[in-house]
Amino acid sequence: xxxxxxxxxxxxxxxxDHPSNLNGVLDAIGDGVYFVxxxxxxxxxxxxxxxxxxxxxxxxxxxxxxxxxxVHVDECGTQLCHEGCPLQETLLDGETRQGKVFLRHxxxxxxxxxxxxVPVRDSDCNIIGAVETFRExxxxxxxxxxxxxxxxxxxxxxxxxxxxxxxxETQLERLLREFDATGQSFAALIIDLDGFTxxxxxxxxxxxxxxxxNVAMTLMNCLRGRxxxxxxxxxEFVMLLGTSTQQQAGLIAERARVLAGDxxxxxxxxxxxxxxYRRGHGRAGRQRGATTQARR
Numbered sequence: 615x616x617x618x619x620x621x622x623x624x625x626x627x628x629x630x631d632h633p634s635n636l637n638g639v640l641d642a643i644g645d646g647v648y649f650v651x652x653x654x655x656x657x658x659x660x661x662x663x664x665x666x667x668x669x670x671x672x673x674x675x676x677x678x679x680x681x682x683x684x685v686h687v688d689e690c691g692t693q694l695c696h697e698g699c700p701l702q703e704t705l706l707d708g709e710t711r712q713g714k715v716f717l718r719h720x721x722x723x724x725x726x727x728x729x730x731x732v733p734v735r736d737s738d739c740n741i742i743g744a745v746e747t748f749r750e751x752x753x754x755x756x757x758x759x760x761x762x763x764x765x766x767x768x769x770x771x772x773x774x775x776x777x778x779x780x781x782x783e784t785q786l787e788r789l790l791r792e793f794d795a796t797g798q799s800f801a802a803l804i805i806d807l808d809g810f811t812x813x814x815x816x817x818x819x820x821x822x823x824x825x826x827x828n829v830a831m832t833l834m835n836c837l838r839g840r841x842x843x844x845x846x847x848x849x850e851f852v853m854l855l856g857t858s859t860q861q862q863a864g865l866i867a868e869r870a871r872v873l874a875g876d877x878x879x880x881x882x883x884x885x886x887x888x889x890x891y892r893r894g895h896g897r898a899g900r901q902r903g904a905t906t907q908a909r910r
Contacts, residue, residue: 668720
């Protein structure tokens with residue numbers, strides 16, 4: 615959830631009087647930026663926002679962010695546009711806020727972003743809107759760099775673009791060796807998509823492939839920088855969580871289940887829970903003295 619932060623207010627009035635100047639300033643910023651008026655209607659949407667969300671400026675301008683375009687959720691899956699919208703709160707009380715949320719990309723997968731919301735005031739200090747900036751959180755960048763390395767080692771799944779079973783097995787063996795040598799705990803989460811066979815049977819394999827890709831992208835965005843995600847085979851995925859307690863693994867498993875179950879498929883107009891499949895499930899394990907083997 616977003617936290618309040620007492621900071622100086624931003625005066626955008628002169629820029630608002632000259633929209634072309636405002637567009638140039640916003641597009642020069644690498645982060646996603648958008649400006650809303652007091653009715654939460656989006657007045658501008660910069661190039662960074664286009665790159666991070668997939669939505670063009672024309673697709674969102676003059677629409678209300680209350681329309682739930684990006685479907686912001688927190689780590690518990692709470693839809694913030696309906697419950698505790700930080701942008702609306704800033705418009706009401708004039709406080710600066712920041713936090714971490716998951717937005718939904720136009721293609722349907724979830725992206726973790728750090729947001730910052732600042733009120734916009736006129737020369738009389740009346741609130742006339744708010745600006746929200748957002749950027750993809752750094753752990754994802756670490757993962758993208760690791761994936762580029764894996765491409766050179768033939769360890770990637772050709773469909774989803776995430777590590778394949780071969781790579782997961784090598785990393786599982788490494789973690790088991792470290793556990794035997796040092797007692798360093800880790801967790802393995804096995805994620806299976808319920809009812810996935812019916813997706814292929816009902817909608818065809820192209821749609822089934824799109825589901826797998828969106829699930830993979832969303833699960834990757836749930837990880838910490840040191841964690842590992844791979845496709846085990848079919849509709850099964852494995853997460854290896856280094857240096858994790860059972861409680862930490864449980865929290866990550868639940869977050870993955872909630873976010874993967876909330877995917878959207880634009881061409882079909884279907885969402886995960888109500889349309890294509892019901893839910894995934896996670897299982898975490900490996901304690902001192904226990905012996906586990908990866909099985910299909």
